[in-house]
Amino acid sequence: MPTLTYLQAIGRGLWEEMERDPAVVMLGEDIGVYGGAFKVTEGFLSHFGPERVLDTPISENAIVGAAIGMSYLGLRPVAEFQFIDFIACAFNQITNFVAKSHYRWGAPVPLVLRGPCGGGVHGGPFHSQNPEMYFVHTPGLKVVCPAGAADAKGLIKAAIRDPNPVLFFEHKFLYRRIKEEVPDGDVVVPLGQAAVKREGKHLTMVTYAAMLYTCLEAAEKLSQQDGLECEVIDLRTLLPLDKETILGSLKRTNKLLVVHEDTRTGGLAGEIAAVIMEEAFEELDAPVMRVTSLDTPVPYSPPLEEYFLPNAEKVMKAARDLARY
Amino acid sequence: MELTKQQHLELYYWMQLNRKLEDLLTNLFRQNKIVGGLYSSLGQEAISVATTYALEKRDWIAPMIRNLGAVLVKGYQPRDLIMQYTAKAGSPTGGKDGTAHFGDLKQKRVISPISMLGDLIPVMTGIGLGARYLGREEVALTWIGEGGSSTGVFHEGLNFAAVRKAPLVLVLENNLWAYSTPIYLQTAAKHFADRAKGYGIPGVIVDGNDVLEVYRVTQEAVARARRGDGPTLIEAKTFRRKGHAQHDPAKYVPQWMLKEWEAKDPILRYEKHLTEKKLWTEKGKQEILARIDTELKQELAAAEASPLPQPEVAAQGVYCDGCHEIRAEWKRSPDEVKPPRNIPSKWFKGRDPALAVAAIPPVAKPEKETVMVGANPRREKKQRKQTKQERQRK
Numbered sequence: 001m002p003t004l005t006y007l008q009a010i011g012r013g014l015w016e017e018m019e020r021d022p023a024v025v026m027l028g029e030d031i032g033v034y035g036g037a038f039k040v041t042e043g044f045l046s047h048f049g050p051e052r053v054l055d056t057p058i059s060e061n062a063i064v065g066a067a068i069g070m071s072y073l074g075l076r077p078v079a080e081f082q083f084i085d086f087i088a089c090a091f092n093q094i095t096n097f098v099a100k101s102h103y104r105w106g107a108p109v110p111l112v113l114r115g116p117c118g119g120g121v122h123g124g125p126f127h128s129q130n131p132e133m134y135f136v137h138t139p140g141l142k143v144v145c146p147a148g149a150a151d152a153k154g155l156i157k158a159a160i161r162d163p164n165p166v167l168f169f170e171h172k173f174l175y176r177r178i179k180e181e182v183p184d185g186d187v188v189v190p191l192g193q194a195a196v197k198r199e200g201k202h203l204t205m206v207t208y209a210a211m212l213y214t215c216l217e218a219a220e221k222l223s224q225q226d227g228l229e230c231e232v233i234d235l236r237t238l239l240p241l242d243k244e245t246i247l248g249s250l251k252r253t254n255k256l257l258v259v260h261e262d263t264r265t266g267g268l269a270g271e272i273a274a275v276i277m278e279e280a281f282e283e284l285d286a287p288v289m290r291v292t293s294l295d296t297p298v299p300y301s302p303p304l305e306e307y308f309l310p311n312a313e314k315v316m317k318a319a320r321d322l323a324r325y
Numbered sequence: 326m327e328l329t330k331q332q333h334l335e336l337y338y339w340m341q342l343n344r345k346l347e348d349l350l351t352n353l354f355r356q357n358k359i360v361g362g363l364y365s366s367l368g369q370e371a372i373s374v375a376t377t378y379a380l381e382k383r384d385w386i387a388p389m390i391r392n393l394g395a396v397l398v399k400g401y402q403p404r405d406l407i408m409q410y411t412a413k414a415g416s417p418t419g420g421k422d423g424t425a426h427f428g429d430l431k432q433k434r435v436i437s438p439i440s441m442l443g444d445l446i447p448v449m450t451g452i453g454l455g456a457r458y459l460g461r462e463e464v465a466l467t468w469i470g471e472g473g474s475s476t477g478v479f480h481e482g483l484n485f486a487a488v489r490k491a492p493l494v495l496v497l498e499n500n501l502w503a504y505s506t507p508i509y510l511q512t513a514a515k516h517f518a519d520r521a522k523g524y525g526i527p528g529v530i531v532d533g534n535d536v537l538e539v540y541r542v543t544q545e546a547v548a549r550a551r552r553g554d555g556p557t558l559i560e561a562k563t564f565r566r567k568g569h570a571q572h573d574p575a576k577y578v579p580q581w582m583l584k585e586w587e588a589k590d591p592i593l594r595y596e597k598h599l600t601e602k603k604l605w606t607e608k609g610k611q612e613i614l615a616r617i618d619t620e621l622k623q624e625l626a627a628a629e630a631s632p633l634p635q636p637e638v639a640a641q642g643v644y645c646d647g648c649h650e651i652r653a654e655w656k657r658s659p660d661e662v663k664p665p666r667n668i669p670s671k672w673f674k675g676r677d678p679a680l681a682v683a684a685i686p687p688v689a690k691p692e693k694e695t696v697m698v699g700a701n702p703r704r705e706k707k708q709r710k711q712t713k714q715e716r717q718r719k
């Protein structure tokens with residue numbers, strides 16, 4: 001099994017899908033000659049040719065719009081946002097055109113919209129955001145936030161093959177920091193399935209994307225320092241949400257902490273807490289708790305951003321409070 | 326292409342069907358049978374009908390809310406529109422959406438609009454580019470109001486279409502009013518068609534109340550798009566003779582303007598033409614009108630027979646769970662786009678040579694200067710000429 005970075009794994013997944021199916025085409029800003037701002041699509045243009053790798057003008061609405069039109073013809077367009085922050089420019093196309101198409105008139109939109117999200121790299125307010133919840137709140141979309149390299153490869157394949165529109169948020173902090181063995185060949189990780197990344201009996205941490213590693217670090221330290229065994233669940237797909245895996249774990253641990261890098265109010269933690277109240281209230285030995293970023297824009301200066309983001313200490317503190325409850 | 330006598334009469338039939346169907350819908354509105362608003366295209370029928378009539382069956386349209394005539398020409402029945410407006414189970418969207426918000430990817434090749442103006446332009450650009458990629462010489466046509474042309478997505482879509490020479494025809498219906506807003510608050514340009522220059526594409530102005538002229542310029546634009554020469558912006562000058570929708574008495578429209586445009590009614594004008602050119606007889610005309618009358622009675626009955634949807638349908642269809650087949654229909658061999666690529670690409674015709682160079686594997690510099698695959702020979706020639714001139718100057 002080759003060892004790949006998270007970034008390489010995504011690139012490999014895209015490459016294999018392009019090889020497999022000539023209906024897969026790509027469009028985005030600077031993805032061709034330059035290979036993408038983060039080089040995810042490096043080498044694609046010369047291998048697959050300019051008919052399949054389209055450098056576009058700086059027009060997020062045109063990128064998504066054209067991808068919609070192509071997908072209506074049965075093509076499988078994959079559109080890149082240079083930074084996921086610019087997805088805001090195409091908000092209307094995504095939430096109104098894409099998401100409602102199948103419901104309104106039975107026209108599936110099998111496209112993938114992908115791009116780098118997330119903070120921790122001092123990108124400031126416009127190059128660090130986690131806008132997933134705007135779209136988790138939009139019926140008709142699927143939202144994927146991979147954390148592992150192997151998962152990222154398998155999930156991008158599933159996203160491309162899905163008959164529905166999939167938003168694929170790649171955490172840029174992980175691009176070159178995460179390296180793992182990635183199975184060769186056509187391994188598809190199904191959408192809508194969470195994965196237990198560490199087993200434990202005292203409490204459950206539910207998380208996704210870069211916060212998986214924060215939680216794993218916290219869980220390891222808690223185990224060593226406090227003998228507290230935390231189960232860590234990586235959601236992988238936010239929409240549709242894998243409630244079964246969350247509820248199954250809660251049944252074993254009876255305590256739940258949700259950790260996300262997205263801001264607090266209206267974040268996924270609130271939704272998960274509500275699901276648990278409705279479906280597993282009896283299982284709870286303590287209130288559902290959450291560790292999230294602050295309800296502010298993502299600040300630029302390193303000390304500000306560090307203060308803003310969750311980290312292992314904050315997670316450990318919350319986990320201890322929860323364990324003690 | 327000259328229209329036959331029969332085709333002349335077909336154009337008349339579609340325009341009248343468009344108008345009479347809207348009269349019928351207006352009656353239903355007065356009887357409180359329409360769910361929501363009702364929009365009229367009175368005085369603009371020539372544009373919807375003639376632009377769609379200039380297309381082939383394989384071509385694609387995306388109607389706006391006033392393009393009733395277009396979906397009729399494309400093969401929808403009046404009952405479909407009546408059921409859409411009355412929110413019936415039998416409507417093309419099964420009651421999920423109303424008005425002209427429906428479409429059909431498989432047979433009729435109609436893309437459903439959304440309410441947000443302008444969004445169809447990049448979508449239809451994608452249809453055109455996708456069809457070309459699949460080796461299909463199909464044209465995508467859509468409409469936009471002069472008000473809707475002020476959106477950002479109008480610019481993004483048309484610019485991208487122009488850059489990629491997408492087979493797109495964009496018909497801008499300038500009916501002088503966007504809800505209550507007159508054109509001088511919409512643009513500082515003299516004509517909306519002037520914008521085409523900024524995109525490097527042809528901008529054509531046509532009298533939108535002259536059905537034959539609209540047909541002629543659309544045909545030219547369609548031929549151009551099909552040839553691979555890229556999009557055309559057609560500005561059809563016309564007038565909105567009703568309010569924005571039924572609820573709007575349009576008091577902001579001056580009376581003299583209304584009078585002036587009533588006199589330019591596209592159907593009356595075309596009737597006069599047909600009579601002058603002896604393309605029909607009074608009897609022929611009456612036959613068409615009687616046919617429409619009978620048809621609409623049957624269509625209304627069929628639409629009224631449809632029940633309202635079952636409430637629980639509301640919860641269905643958010644996702645495609647395999648209910649629709651997704652398959653690209655290739656009209657060329659997909660091998661042409663699979664690596665290794667050794668077949669010149671049609672898609673890339675006429676684009677930036679620098680990109681084409683980067684896109685093909687590096688090759689040794691030939692003795693004699695040759696044109697790279699996919700490069701624009703004319704541009705290269707011009708560049709060579711320029712460098713030669715520069716050399717001479719030195």
Ligand SMILES: Cc1ncc(C[n+]2csc(CCOP(=O)(O)OP(=O)(O)O)c2C)c(N)n1
Binds near residue numbers: 440469
């Ligand atoms: C992006 C957007 N903003 C606002 C509206 C609300 N709206 C619907 S129709 C309309 C006027 C449209 O005028 P125009 O494009 O000239 O078309 P016309 O109604 O004259 O056919 C407005 C403002 C909308 N549908 N979409």
